[in-house]
Amino acid sequence: MKPDRPKVTIFDVAEHAGVSIKTVSRVVNNEPNVRENTRERVMLAVRELRYQPNAAARELSGKRSRIIGLIYENAEEFSYLNDVFNGALGICEPAGYSLLLRPLTLPDPEIIDHIRQFATNARVEGIVLPAPMGDLPEVSGLLREMRIPFAAITPREPAPDEINILCNDEAASHALTELLIRQGHDAIGFIKGHPDHGASHKRFAGYRRALKRHGVAYAPRLVRQGYFDFESGRIAAGRMLDLPNPPSAVLASNDDMAAGAIFAARKRGLNVPGELSIAGFDDTRFSSRIWPPLTTVRQPIVQMAETAAALLIDKLNGHSTEAPETPFECEVVIRESTAPLSPA
Amino acid sequence: MKPDRPKVTIFDVAEHAGVSIKTVSRVVNNEPNVRENTRERVMLAVRELRYQPNAAARELSGKRSRIIGLIYENAEEFSYLNDVFNGALGICEPAGYSLLLRPLTLPDPEIIDHIRQFATNARVEGIVLPAPMGDLPEVSGLLREMRIPFAAITPREPAPDEINILCNDEAASHALTELLIRQGHDAIGFIKGHPDHGASHKRFAGYRRALKRHGVAYAPRLVRQGYFDFESGRIAAGRMLDLPNPPSAVLASNDDMAAGAIFAARKRGLNVPGELSIAGFDDTRFSSRIWPPLTTVRQPIVQMAETAAALLIDKLNGHSTEAPETPFECEVVIRESTAPLSPA
DNA sequence: AATCCATTTGACAACGCTGTCAGTTTGCTG
DNA sequence: CAGCAAACTGACAGCGTTGTCAAATGGATT
Numbered sequence: 001m002k003p004d005r006p007k008v009t010i011f012d013v014a015e016h017a018g019v020s021i022k023t024v025s026r027v028v029n030n031e032p033n034v035r036e037n038t039r040e041r042v043m044l045a046v047r048e049l050r051y052q053p054n055a056a057a058r059e060l061s062g063k064r065s066r067i068i069g070l071i072y073e074n075a076e077e078f079s080y081l082n083d084v085f086n087g088a089l090g091i092c093e094p095a096g097y098s099l100l101l102r103p104l105t106l107p108d109p110e111i112i113d114h115i116r117q118f119a120t121n122a123r124v125e126g127i128v129l130p131a132p133m134g135d136l137p138e139v140s141g142l143l144r145e146m147r148i149p150f151a152a153i154t155p156r157e158p159a160p161d162e163i164n165i166l167c168n169d170e171a172a173s174h175a176l177t178e179l180l181i182r183q184g185h186d187a188i189g190f191i192k193g194h195p196d197h198g199a200s201h202k203r204f205a206g207y208r209r210a211l212k213r214h215g216v217a218y219a220p221r222l223v224r225q226g227y228f229d230f231e232s233g234r235i236a237a238g239r240m241l242d243l244p245n246p247p248s249a250v251l252a253s254n255d256d257m258a259a260g261a262i263f264a265a266r267k268r269g270l271n272v273p274g275e276l277s278i279a280g281f282d283d284t285r286f287s288s289r290i291w292p293p294l295t296t297v298r299q300p301i302v303q304m305a306e307t308a309a310a311l312l313i314d315k316l317n318g319h320s321t322e323a324p325e326t327p328f329e330c331e332v333v334i335r336e337s338t339a340p341l342s343p344a
Numbered sequence: 345m346k347p348d349r350p351k352v353t354i355f356d357v358a359e360h361a362g363v364s365i366k367t368v369s370r371v372v373n374n375e376p377n378v379r380e381n382t383r384e385r386v387m388l389a390v391r392e393l394r395y396q397p398n399a400a401a402r403e404l405s406g407k408r409s410r411i412i413g414l415i416y417e418n419a420e421e422f423s424y425l426n427d428v429f430n431g432a433l434g435i436c437e438p439a440g441y442s443l444l445l446r447p448l449t450l451p452d453p454e455i456i457d458h459i460r461q462f463a464t465n466a467r468v469e470g471i472v473l474p475a476p477m478g479d480l481p482e483v484s485g486l487l488r489e490m491r492i493p494f495a496a497i498t499p500r501e502p503a504p505d506e507i508n509i510l511c512n513d514e515a516a517s518h519a520l521t522e523l524l525i526r527q528g529h530d531a532i533g534f535i536k537g538h539p540d541h542g543a544s545h546k547r548f549a550g551y552r553r554a555l556k557r558h559g560v561a562y563a564p565r566l567v568r569q570g571y572f573d574f575e576s577g578r579i580a581a582g583r584m585l586d587l588p589n590p591p592s593a594v595l596a597s598n599d600d601m602a603a604g605a606i607f608a609a610r611k612r613g614l615n616v617p618g619e620l621s622i623a624g625f626d627d628t629r630f631s632s633r634i635w636p637p638l639t640t641v642r643q644p645i646v647q648m649a650e651t652a653a654a655l656l657i658d659k660l661n662g663h664s665t666e667a668p669e670t671p672f673e674c675e676v677v678i679r680e681s682t683a684p685l686s687p688a
Numbered sequence: 689a690a691t692c693c694a695t696t697t698g699a700c701a702a703c704g705c706t707g708t709c710a711g712t713t714t715g716c717t718g
Numbered sequence: 719c720a721g722c723a724a725a726c727t728g729a730c731a732g733c734g735t736t737g738t739c740a741a742a743t744g745g746a747t748t
Contacts, residue, residue: 007704010704058704060703061705061707062705062707064706
């Protein structure tokens with residue numbers, strides 16, 4: 001059942017190198033106060049014997065599990081999770097940390113218990129909280145109370161001493177809206193995101209600011225509530241399109257809803273972008289693969305997750321957390337789902 | 345930095361219940377030979393003190409890490425991974441296991457070292473290998489040599505005493521091809537999948553068997569090599585469509601390539617399904633959200649991953665692994681990307 | 689009541705590492 | 719070359735469990 005290879009322990013290395021186990025420990029953990037000469041001798045023994053420290057013993061003795069948790073909403077709609085996983089894993093791996101996933105289905109009345117159990121049972125040292133987990137006050141409150149360091153990836157105001165990774169959603173949304181206005185659209189529909197996500201509000205704010213700046217009247221009838229999923233986008237867009245004076249462009253708060261909007265347009269025989277321009281947000285994997293390819297906003301999710309993990313690990317290791325307080329930059333990606341307002 | 349709550353240890357519970365620590369251990373681990381009376385007393389103490397066994401100590405002493413690894417190909421194209429994660433996590437969680445992810449970028453010349461390190465360093469007890477990891481002989485060979493139990497999710501012939509989860513790819517492909525033939529198509533293109541994936545061969549075999557069975561001539565010019573990604577599907581389909589006598593239907597070995605095929609058709613101004621029927625395989629999340637929604641084959645990935653994890657855990661716990669030797673059933677999902685051959 | 693097993697319980701030694709602290713060596717200073 | 723601080727090194731005690739094996743208990747049988 002278990003590997004047969006006789007386990008090499010710290011004692012074997014110590015003997016081989018002619019030092020005490022403590023010295024081996026020092027070398028392996030890069031602690032100071034070891035003569036260069038000695039260090040090399042130990043390193044050699046480590047390599048020759050292929051010594052791999054026993055993680056369980058380390059944890060038991062040193063109180064460091066080297067495990068980081070990642071709690072996420074288990075909604076299949078949020079395709080950005082893959083990027084989050086990849087980014088975080090890419091940092092944890094070389095830093096000697098393991099990443100433990102914990103999906104949660106929201107809303108979850110027992111969320112507190114679930115997280116508490118995850119934190120205790122899986123003995124995680126720190127936790128990464130991609131949106132919308134970082135937006136939930138009960139979650140961040142619990143972790144704060146449990147004194148478990150965490151890094152939230154969400155556009156909320158950074159709390160003091162807490163790691164918070166954000167990007168300029170508001171500005172990107174502003175830019176995207178501006179693009180549509182410049183293309184001649186003046187009846188621009190907006191599909192809001194899930195109200196519990198910080199990003200939803202930022203994106204809506206950018207839209208409104210752009211309208212105001214360019215003197216386009218804000219029409220509440222052209223704003224619909226969505227929930228970041230395909231279906232809600234399809235329904236919200238459908239309602240707007242069935243209006244007496246439908247919009248000539250629709251801005252959805254994410255790509256899933258934009259895809260829903262395209263679907264709704266197609267069902268009504270509308271040509272996109274000829275008769276209706278549609279833009280999304282996120283630049284998910286399939287945004288460029290549906291027809292027409294979506295005009296959208298690309299966020300550097302992988303980098304954001306990398307930064308979250310890196311800062312968290314720094315913090316766990318007691319380094320001063322030099323948070324980069326400038327938000328990450330989003331980028332408007334113009335594809336074929338948007339076009340200048342046709343004279344018709 | 346760390347939770348302040350004073351840790352409750354097995355000693356506290358023992359004292360509280362008036363028994364020895366060993367008895368507490370027995371109760372907590374559901375071992376036999378404890379008087380019912382005693383058991384209840386201990387359980388009570390456990391609950392009152394909210395005792396949670398220390399995983400590191402357990403592992404150090406008992407040699408059981410309760411960690412399962414999941415090694416996967418880090419190709420963003422394989423959206424079925426989310427289902428695999430969810431299925432496996434759903435089983436591991438309640439069984440008290442943690443799931444550790446290990447993405448690998450293929451081809452990886454150092455794959456052996458990477459896996460060896462993952463297995464040792466992360467001290468996993470067993471490993472889940474979704475396709476195409478289970479298809480790589482060096483991977484299964486290494487795990488066999490290291491005596492690490494694994495569960496492969498891939499359509500290969502089950503090795504004796506090894507857990508192998510598969511579904512009837514071949515039959516599903518046969519059914520899908522048959523559907524197109526019944527709709528009047530007799531020039532049906534086929535885009536093969538990545539040659540290193542067992543599924544590719546099964547799917548191609550089903551296609552050929554259906555052609556033969558219905559007396560449709562097999563035309564090598566209508567078969568192109570793809571690699572399961574969007575781009576390769578787009579290119580392969582493009583080549584076929586540019587042929588003097590293009591096919592009236594194209595069957596792609598997965599949905600990403602089918603999406604690529606739709607894209608290629610659109611670029612050439614072809615109406616799908618009016619002038620070209622396209623079908624895929626996998627029923628990924630966005631298959632029903634692109635236009636036209638894809639006719640495809642749905643595999644019960646979540647269930648397959650659940651079964652893989654469950655059987656693996658059974659094996660780790662020494663239970664007889666009653667492998668369900670009947671493959672899982674795929675299901676043809678008919679949507680709007682396929683239509684009867686138009687008389688034109 | 690004495691005897692004998694089967695069942696139940698407990699004492700104690702691992703498990704492999706890091707923290708503590710004391711002991712040893714080294715390199716300077718005067 | 720003694721004297722001393724600073725730089726190294728090592729002995730040993732935990733960390734919280736489980737495995738081993740001996741001891742205690744209880745019930746059935748003489």
